Amino acid sequence: MPILSRFKSTVLLLFLMLSACKGQQKEVNPDSETQTNTPPAIKVAANRTEAYLPLLKGKSVGIVANPTSVVFKKEGHVHIVDSLLSLGVAVKKVFAPEHGFRGTADAGEHVKDGVDTQTGLPLISLYGKNKKPSKELLEELDVVVFDIQDVGVRFYTYIATLELVMEACAENNKPIIVLDRPNPNGHYVDGPTMMKEHAGYLGMNTIPLVYGMTMGEYAHMLNGEGWMENGIKADLTVIELENYTHESEYHLPIRPSPNLPNDASITLYPSLGLFEGTNVNAGRGTEFQFQRYGASFMDSTTYDFSYEPEPNFGSKKPKEEGKTCYGRDLSKTSRMNEVSMEWIIDAYNNTLDKSKFFLTSGFTKHAGTPLLQQQIEKGMTNEEIKATWQDDLESFKKIREKYLIYD
Numbered sequence: 001m002p003i004l005s006r007f008k009s010t011v012l013l014l015f016l017m018l019s020a021c022k023g024q025q026k027e028v029n030p031d032s033e034t035q036t037n038t039p040p041a042i043k044v045a046a047n048r049t050e051a052y053l054p055l056l057k058g059k060s061v062g063i064v065a066n067p068t069s070v071v072f073k074k075e076g077h078v079h080i081v082d083s084l085l086s087l088g089v090a091v092k093k094v095f096a097p098e099h100g101f102r103g104t105a106d107a108g109e110h111v112k113d114g115v116d117t118q119t120g121l122p123l124i125s126l127y128g129k130n131k132k133p134s135k136e137l138l139e140e141l142d143v144v145v146f147d148i149q150d151v152g153v154r155f156y157t158y159i160a161t162l163e164l165v166m167e168a169c170a171e172n173n174k175p176i177i178v179l180d181r182p183n184p185n186g187h188y189v190d191g192p193t194m195m196k197e198h199a200g201y202l203g204m205n206t207i208p209l210v211y212g213m214t215m216g217e218y219a220h221m222l223n224g225e226g227w228m229e230n231g232i233k234a235d236l237t238v239i240e241l242e243n244y245t246h247e248s249e250y251h252l253p254i255r256p257s258p259n260l261p262n263d264a265s266i267t268l269y270p271s272l273g274l275f276e277g278t279n280v281n282a283g284r285g286t287e288f289q290f291q292r293y294g295a296s297f298m299d300s301t302t303y304d305f306s307y308e309p310e311p312n313f314g315s316k317k318p319k320e321e322g323k324t325c326y327g328r329d330l331s332k333t334s335r336m337n338e339v340s341m342e343w344i345i346d347a348y349n350n351t352l353d354k355s356k357f358f359l360t361s362g363f364t365k366h367a368g369t370p371l372l373q374q375q376i377e378k379g380m381t382n383e384e385i386k387a388t389w390q391d392d393l394e395s396f397k398k399i400r401e402k403y404l405i406y407d
Helices: 004-024 049-056 080-086 158-171 215-224 262-277 344-349 360-367 371-378 382-387 390-401
Strands: 060-065 068-073 076-079 092-096 122-125 143-147 176-179 190-193 208-210 238-239 292-295 305-307 323-330
Touching: 049 143, 049 176, 049 238, 060 080, 060 158, 060 344, 068 080, 068 323, 076 080, 080 092, 080 122, 080 143, 158 176, 158 215, 190 390, 208 390, 215 390, 262 344, 262 360, 292 305, 292 344, 323 344, 344 371, 360 371, 371 382
Parallel strands: 060 092, 060 143, 092 122, 143 176, 176 238
Antiparallel strands: 068 076, 190 208, 292 323, 305 323
16 A cells, blocks of 8 residues: 555544544543532522512612622622612612621721712611611611621621611511521531620620521521510511532632631631630731731740731721731631630730730620630630530520521
8 A cells, every 4th residue: 555545544543533532522421430510509699589579579678788798690790789770679778787888897887877879879877876777767668688798606797787677677567588698607506605694786695606507597596586676576588598508618709898808717707706805916907817816915935926917908996006916827727617715715825914815895795705704714725615615505506406498
């Protein structure tokens, strides 16, 4: 056979072999170990317009929202207020929680009433002189929508806002619709339980520090347990999540407040948030909020890590401003399954002047009990302290079980 003919035959054979292989690749064995089964993406309730739009058509609507209240699109996201307006829903006013509607206020800073420059809608603060909508504010509304991303920690004030809004709606015969969102700390229940006599805006009910529920589930609990004033119950509708379980890992695409910028801060927040009731800096005034802790009055010989807090976005006057803080960097921490006392015990034990450590009233409000400060001062270990929580945690889990929507 001539060389050219042999070359053509060889090329033809290779082509046929490659075509056959390519055809075989199209047939995937469903039992193959190499096959990847990607779970379906979680769909937040705000994206389920077909489920809640019929409940809003032709009605005057008030909405409790902040920067996390978005509908996700392929090209990004759109705020729920803008989405509802574009769909012809008559949104009349926006209620703003802690940090404000656009999320620029510091923790604890009063939020002022005003007008949203993008929509012209009136903004009503629920974190100023009034934390609960008045009868007059609800008068012109037919329904209230609540859509805020939570992080599942008792002293994170959005669940207090939820309760007071539900209570106001119940008192004024206004239905409330909760658009549910995942809880990034929803996979466990842990921490000290709020004592009734210390309940307040950092914890209005006898629940653990980490309660393992979404906003929608917690709303059902508020109704079912009669925890609102005089046991009143709201006309509640929860628009549920799709493809979510309590074991789902959820990475928040928008920071839920100025000082929770990433996954590490959110998983550490239940533990490091307790430093808010002390004079120790927990990363405010840096770009690693709730991912480190330190203070100038802690023993510098113990630590090889230090930093200096300075005023920044979300923290105009951080603790220990301009001072060298000695402490620990926890920014590489992976997803946690518990509240840890290790770090606050470490900080207390290495404080040179113990009288500088606790802000007793603030610490009790955050912990929900004066016992935790007493236990730390007595020198109890992390394991010993956590053992004292267990009976309360088991009692709460039995109540919680009645209101879980998701596995």
